[in-house]
Amino acid sequence: MILADALCLDPDRVRRADVRVEGGVITEVGGQLEGADRVDLAGRWLMPGLVCAHHHLYSALATGMPFLPEVPRSFTHMLELVWWRLDRALDLDSIEVSALVGGVDALRRGVTTIIDHHASPNAIEGSLGVLDDALGRLGLRRVLAYEVTDRNGPDGARAGLRETERQLARGAGPMSATMVGAHAAITLSDQRLRACADLARAAGVGLHVHVAEAVDDRGAVRRLLALDALPPGSILAHGVHLADDELRAAGAAGAWFTHQPRSNMNNAVGYAPLARMGDRVALGTDGIGADMLAELQAGYFRSQEGAVGWGPGRWMQALDAGQSLAGQKLGVTLGRIAPGHAADLVVLDPAPGPPLAVENLAAALVFRFGSHLVRDVMIAGEWRLRDRQVVGVDLAALDGRAQVAARAVWERMATRG
Ligand SMILES: [Zn+2]
Incomplete structure (x- = not known):
């Protein structure tokens, strides 16, 4: 052609x-x-x-969910009030609908690769396979990970690792790859962080983990390093509250950072130390849709306000870094209109x-x-x-399915708490 x-x-x-x-x-x-x-x-x-380097497709049905029962006192408290109630309410059907809804949004925004970080504590087994198949139907490239965590007890953590192993065994290719996901250092025991890192090393993939998104998770990289739990090629999402020695050490360990400016503003977690993060900073949305141009624009204006020293060229470079990161994970060359x-x-x-x-x-x-x-x-x-028009998708039918699935998820959030 x-x-x-x-x-x-x-x-x-x-x-x-x-x-x-x-x-x-x-x-x-x-x-x-x-x-x-x-x-x-x-x-x-x-x-x-475009590449979205840190997404949570499971949040696609969140808009309109029950309002906060109380004002969150901290970032962790907000996770408890909102996001952990949402992920506990997911079943395999709503995960599939979320992936299709989020995937359609991505295509309409010009996004061709999604690096996702998934959690569904009451529907762990098979969840990555459901995501993989749904995104595959839309033709999107994807890099998947399950957020292993101890917050739902040791059985939940082991199930997350098993689901990761299952998905790794499906094999990687140019359209789909798997990383080992961990929620955040604060919700994992030392033993579990080591197990995640060991699995990532054995599979030759990195860890995809939230670090120091809020003050609650300060010192996350120091802890990962002390546990020898930061394999090369890892993705460290947010890093808002990382100290200089952690930023340097993470860079030296070959890690990538992802920056999600709209999410950081929405959660009022603070401003990421962009100027000290080095070259390997890619942009993500943290589940706020997949509009990478909107993310870049919001990030640019916030950085101007903060006098960070990131001009438009540096933001374009961050968008471009997502191509390198995704290309590395999928084993394809992305990001230029050039032969090969x-x-x-x-x-x-x-x-x-x-x-x-x-x-x-x-x-x-x-x-x-x-x-x-x-x-x-x-x-x-x-x-x-x-x-x-999204090729091969009946949008009216998907919308109907999404409305039913969303109501069911919100109902479970309200009743299960
Ligand atoms: Zn995230």
Whole structure:
């Protein structure tokens, strides 16, 4: 297939060109490519598919859930009041609906890969398989993990590890990979953190864990290091309250950080030490949908207010880091419109305005782009969103199913507490 006459937007190169896609990969980019099966993009914008580096798809049915019974006194108290009540109310059906609802949202935002962190203490067995299959039906690339935790007792923790092993045994490929998930150092015993790290090392994958999201979890990296529980390639989500020695040590251990500015603001946990986190910082949403452009924009404005020193170019780099991180986990090359890179591409309707160039692309991402421009999404050479319609999904039927599942989840939250 040839995507003809596209304005190709790479962070380091902007040019009008034709793009040849064969076998799910970009094989040629240039002027006047010959071949049948042409799609004329007529100068529309083309950019690499976006990556959400830290998501919780299980929260897709949360909007409208019962309001807080009391004002949370701390971050941990809020987890108890809201998120842990929600995850306990999930069953395999609502997990599947959440994945489909969240996956459809991702496609419409131009997201082609989701790195998810899942929890469902009353439906652990088979949960990652359900997520994997649902996202697979939408054609999304995914990196899955189950949040192992001791907060539901040792049996719950062991079940989380077993589910991880089960999913690891399904095997990894360019569309789906598994990491070992751990909720956060505060909810895991030393023994359990070691078990998670041992499993991650044995499988050759990293740990995906929340660290120092709030003051309650201060010292998390120091503890992981003391337990020898930070395997290379791990994802440390948030890191808002990490001390300088922890930031340096995590960097030296080859860990990635993910930054979720909207979630941090929503939970009032504080401001992450972005300027001291090094180069391996990717962006996530922490379950607040999958709109990576909105996340980047919110993050940029908050960083301006905080005088952090991250200009638009640094934010574009963080978006780009998600491509490297996801590519590493899936064993594919992501993030550029160039030969040898996966054909994960987003077609956008141009927003009329000044000519786009390498020099102003980052500023345009902040001030001009938005997911309302997303028109088509291709993943591994297959159209998954075409003319703004999700391919192969009956949205009315999904909406009906989501409404039933959401009410059932909220009912369980209200009755089980
Ligand atoms: Zn999270």
